[in-house]
Amino acid sequence: MKTGIFICHCGHNIKHTVDVKKLSEYFRHYPNVVVSEDYVFVCSEPGQDMIRESIEKEGLDRVIIASCTPSLHGEMFKDVLKKSDLNPFLLRRVSIREHCSWIGDDVEKNTEKAKRLILAGLYSAAHYVPLEEKIVDVKKSALIVGGGVSGLSAAVFLSRMGMQVYLVEKEAELGGHVRVLKNIWPSGRDGKDIIDEMVKELEGRRNVELFTSTAISSFEGFFGNYEVTLDTPVGEKKLTAGGVIIAIGFSPFDPGTKPELNYGKDKRIITTLDFERNADALQLPENPRVAILHCIGSRDEQIGKPYCSRVCCVNALRVGDAIKNRYGDSYVESFYMDVRAHPRGGEEYFEDTQEKGVLFTRANVAEIMPMPTGVMIRGEDTLFGETFEREFDLVVLSIGMSPPADSKLIASLFKVTLDKDKFFLEAHIKLRPFDTAVKGIFIAGSCSGPKDVEESINHGRASAVKLFGFLNLGYAYVDPFIAHVDPKRCSGCRMCEQACVAKAIKYDEAQRVVHVEDAACMGCGLCNATCPSSAISLKGYIDCMIDDEISAFLEAI
Amino acid sequence: MQGKKIKNGGIESALGHFLKDEQHLVFGFEKGKDNVSHHVFKDSLDHYAPLNPVFSANGALYLRRIFAKGAQIVLMLRPCEIRAYVELVKLTQIEREDVIAVSVDCLGTISSKEKTGNAPTDVDPLREYFKDPEKMRWACRVCRERRGVVGDAGIRIDKNGSLWAIPYTGKGETFLSLLEGDAEAVPEDMFIVSSGKTEKFQVDMETFSKDFSKCIMCMNCRDMCPVCYCIDCVFKGDEYLPKGDALLNKIFRTGSVDIPQGKELFHLIRMFHVSQTCVGCGACEEACPQGIPLTQYFKGISERLQGMFGYMSGRSFEEPIPYVTFLEEELKDAED
Numbered sequence: 001m002k003t004g005i006f007i008c009h010c011g012h013n014i015k016h017t018v019d020v021k022k023l024s025e026y027f028r029h030y031p032n033v034v035v036s037e038d039y040v041f042v043c044s045e046p047g048q049d050m051i052r053e054s055i056e057k058e059g060l061d062r063v064i065i066a067s068c069t070p071s072l073h074g075e076m077f078k079d080v081l082k083k084s085d086l087n088p089f090l091l092r093r094v095s096i097r098e099h100c101s102w103i104g105d106d107v108e109k110n111t112e113k114a115k116r117l118i119l120a121g122l123y124s125a126a127h128y129v130p131l132e133e134k135i136v137d138v139k140k141s142a143l144i145v146g147g148g149v150s151g152l153s154a155a156v157f158l159s160r161m162g163m164q165v166y167l168v169e170k171e172a173e174l175g176g177h178v179r180v181l182k183n184i185w186p187s188g189r190d191g192k193d194i195i196d197e198m199v200k201e202l203e204g205r206r207n208v209e210l211f212t213s214t215a216i217s218s219f220e221g222f223f224g225n226y227e228v229t230l231d232t233p234v235g236e237k238k239l240t241a242g243g244v245i246i247a248i249g250f251s252p253f254d255p256g257t258k259p260e261l262n263y264g265k266d267k268r269i270i271t272t273l274d275f276e277r278n279a280d281a282l283q284l285p286e287n288p289r290v291a292i293l294h295c296i297g298s299r300d301e302q303i304g305k306p307y308c309s310r311v312c313c314v315n316a317l318r319v320g321d322a323i324k325n326r327y328g329d330s331y332v333e334s335f336y337m338d339v340r341a342h343p344r345g346g347e348e349y350f351e352d353t354q355e356k357g358v359l360f361t362r363a364n365v366a367e368i369m370p371m372p373t374g375v376m377i378r379g380e381d382t383l384f385g386e387t388f389e390r391e392f393d394l395v396v397l398s399i400g401m402s403p404p405a406d407s408k409l410i411a412s413l414f415k416v417t418l419d420k421d422k423f424f425l426e427a428h429i430k431l432r433p434f435d436t437a438v439k440g441i442f443i444a445g446s447c448s449g450p451k452d453v454e455e456s457i458n459h460g461r462a463s464a465v466k467l468f469g470f471l472n473l474g475y476a477y478v479d480p481f482i483a484h485v486d487p488k489r490c491s492g493c494r495m496c497e498q499a500c501v502a503k504a505i506k507y508d509e510a511q512r513v514v515h516v517e518d519a520a521c522m523g524c525g526l527c528n529a530t531c532p533s534s535a536i537s538l539k540g541y542i543d544c545m546i547d548d549e550i551s552a553f554l555e556a557i
Numbered sequence: 558m559q560g561k562k563i564k565n566g567g568i569e570s571a572l573g574h575f576l577k578d579e580q581h582l583v584f585g586f587e588k589g590k591d592n593v594s595h596h597v598f599k600d601s602l603d604h605y606a607p608l609n610p611v612f613s614a615n616g617a618l619y620l621r622r623i624f625a626k627g628a629q630i631v632l633m634l635r636p637c638e639i640r641a642y643v644e645l646v647k648l649t650q651i652e653r654e655d656v657i658a659v660s661v662d663c664l665g666t667i668s669s670k671e672k673t674g675n676a677p678t679d680v681d682p683l684r685e686y687f688k689d690p691e692k693m694r695w696a697c698r699v700c701r702e703r704r705g706v707v708g709d710a711g712i713r714i715d716k717n718g719s720l721w722a723i724p725y726t727g728k729g730e731t732f733l734s735l736l737e738g739d740a741e742a743v744p745e746d747m748f749i750v751s752s753g754k755t756e757k758f759q760v761d762m763e764t765f766s767k768d769f770s771k772c773i774m775c776m777n778c779r780d781m782c783p784v785c786y787c788i789d790c791v792f793k794g795d796e797y798l799p800k801g802d803a804l805l806n807k808i809f810r811t812g813s814v815d816i817p818q819g820k821e822l823f824h825l826i827r828m829f830h831v832s833q834t835c836v837g838c839g840a841c842e843e844a845c846p847q848g849i850p851l852t853q854y855f856k857g858i859s860e861r862l863q864g865m866f867g868y869m870s871g872r873s874f875e876e877p878i879p880y881v882t883f884l885e886e887e888l889k890d891a892e893d
Binding site: 488489490491492493494495497498499507512530532533534535543544547551555 | 649
């Protein structure tokens with residue numbers, strides 16, 4: 001075995017707390033190591049040349065690059081190996097910057113730790129074998145679940161790009177919640193117009209199929225070739241989709257779950273959504289007294305909704321604004337915890353509303369009590385620390401967003417994960433905010449957490465772009481890190497079958513062993529961990545590799 | 558509940574009749590010259606004993622990987638053995654189709670390591686013999702389920718010492734039809750009652766290390782465990798227990814080592830593998846040449862673990878093993 005070790009200074013980033021010279025000197029005399037060099041920027045052009053030359057001159061069969069985190073420059077270094085005709089899976093990246101030099105200042109300790117990290121890489125790389133990335137054919141078609149504003153905007157983008165789009169909506173009408181909004185802040189547009197525009201475009205396209213009043217009865221297959229069965233009003237429909245965008249939106253918080261609000265028992269207590277629908281039909285006196293309550297169903301640990309719903313502060317401001325516009329001499333008081341008018345222009349809008357005469361009282365409202373003459377609000381003013389009781393003619397509850405009612409059902413159907421608040425969880429909050437953990441399944445809109453209309457549209461489009469990028473070529477590369485069953489060791493107990501989230505494990509009745517469907521396997525390793533006889537191993541992460549790596553860390557401690 | 562009261566010699570004649578068929582077998586106990594032991598009867602049921610007061614191994618061990626179609630086999634075994642059989646069926650290690658599993662009430666057993674000659678085999682003397690529970694093996698003394706209420710049918714002992722056959726499944730009805738007489742209501746009270754709650758097992762790492770320090774890694778406990786079903790064990794090979802050159806390589810890399818290495822790891826991994834299916838029969842302890850109190854650990858831990866899932870190994874064919882069902886909502890209490 002001929003291993004080459006390249007240690008990067010990363011300018012001063014690594015060098016200033018790790019003795020890189022000592023490291024390269026140490027490994028130069030290590031068994032199986034033929035090249036051990038340190039260089040100021042291994043990722044630079046001359047740095048890459050150095051690796052390439054060493055591979056060609058010394059005939060390296062393992063390359064270890066000790067530098068920044070593997071997620072940075074990963075593909076680039078793989079290409080360096082490819083250009084030198086070395087299998088890119090014989091490359092090992094060791095993070096001695098994020099995991100070492102950036103953490104502490106003690107040069108001696110850091111150098112020792114870096115040595116240990118590189119050693120682990122060395123032990124592990126000894127078990128590497130050349131692997132091939134597989135190419136699978138993918139269908140250029142997308143299933144979009146949910147015909148709300150984000151689902152529709154994803155569908156519009158994908159249909160414009162020529163992809164086959166199947167849009168499924170459980171209600172009879174497309175548009176979701178946005179359809180009923182008469183005045184979308186800040187443009188003032190009617191939600192119905194926005195929806196109709198998008199639906200009209202979709203209806204005119206040959207590559208779009210819209211299914212309303214439809215449920216999804218089954219979902220199988222794997223990335224690029226998902227098999228979907230729809231339960232439509234005209235019968236069952238089977239289709240194949242390359243990828244999926246889940247955009248099932250949200251459920252408005254039901255204030256009925258908080259009995260102290262007395263919502264639904266008195267028509268003078270309404271929600272912002274009720275106000276939006278029926279503002280004209282409200283029977284208010286000449287100069288009405290109106291209370292607006294913020295954070296109903298948000299930031300409330302007691303009902304298990306600790307999150308901020310993001311849209312309701314602006315909604316509350318809009319109610320105050322509307323009342324003030326209509327009744328000049330009205331008395332409008334907003335009871336808030338904090339005003340988070342976060343979208344662009346929100347803060348200015350907050351100022352405007354205040355200038356128009358809406359009073360803002362920082363308060364915890366304990367109870368709303370309908371009385372013959374009005375509605376009594378009892379609570380505590382949290383700035384003055386005193387309790388109050390005030391009577392109003394109308395109470396508007398600014399309700400937040402709850403996870404969609406179907407979230408559990410849809411999550412288990414598509415085998416994607418929900419977060420602690422039961423919204424859909426993204427694969428990574430910053431780096432992969434549109435992806436789920438399942439390849440080819442994306443999320444869009446408020447089903448992944450409260451969003452306003454603008455954000456939902458953007459989210460839908462962004463997921464559509466990502467999905468388009470995955471499917472556009474008609475084929476896709478699949479990681480070679482998939483599970484493999486040794487039939488000689490398999491006892492056929494089918495434990496792994498249950499553990500597999502991708503349903504990639506199939507039981508062979510005749511042989512009484514299981515095997516893995518390569519294309520479906522996601523390489524998560526759950527089956528590997530479940531198998532009691534270690535009959536399953538994950539290519540690229542075999543057990544003895546990890547054992548050796550751990551022993552390298554623990555040796556001589 | 559309906560069942561049949563078994564007349565004297567009723568089991569023997571029924572099973573003897575059953576064995577007339579070439580393809581039919583009975584797996585039960587035979588009263589030999591010196592001992593009572595497991596026996597597979599073919600053609601005739603000579604020296605059959607319904608009860609065996611001596612525990613040597615769990616009979617389900619011999620049933621692993623019975624897949625043959627055609628041969629009909631009746632199991633007349635202890636509840637712990639039938640429970641292990643049920644677990645193995647769920648793990649697709651046994652084809653249930655051609656097996657009728659009958660659990661026979663267990664009055665308790667003594668270890669095969671003790672002087673076994675004195676132990677009686679008939680119901681009444683046995684009841685008398687085990688009146689003092691101290692005579693039993695520890696596993697039997699703390700057994701949760703010595704009642705023949707598992708499998709396809711059960712043989713129960715009533716308060717007067719008469720035997721009753723009770724069917725639990727369709728296969729059990731087939732077994733019942735072999736017996737003479739008519740079905741009648743079974744008495745409510747039986748001689749053996751459920752032992753109910755057991756003590757919560759807890760041990761510290763120090764005691765654990767001390768108890769297992771005697772282990773010589775012969776792995777007899779693994780080999781005799783009825784639910785340790787893998788055809789190839791992870792502990793085979795050099796990964797966990799290096800020998801020869803592999804051992805020397807390891808020593809040169811890591812320095813001097815104790816031998817045998819990793820015995821605690823071996824038991825912990827085995828515990829992880831069997832804890833959900835363990836029936837607490839104590840076969841591991843029976844097989845241990847070093848006298849390690851394995852039952853205490855394996856039974857104690859598995860009962861606690863199964864309790865968390867409201868599961869009891871071998872109780873029913875339908876109840877899925879918690880380990881193979883992955884539920885999003887489970888183990889909320891383990892989150893913190």
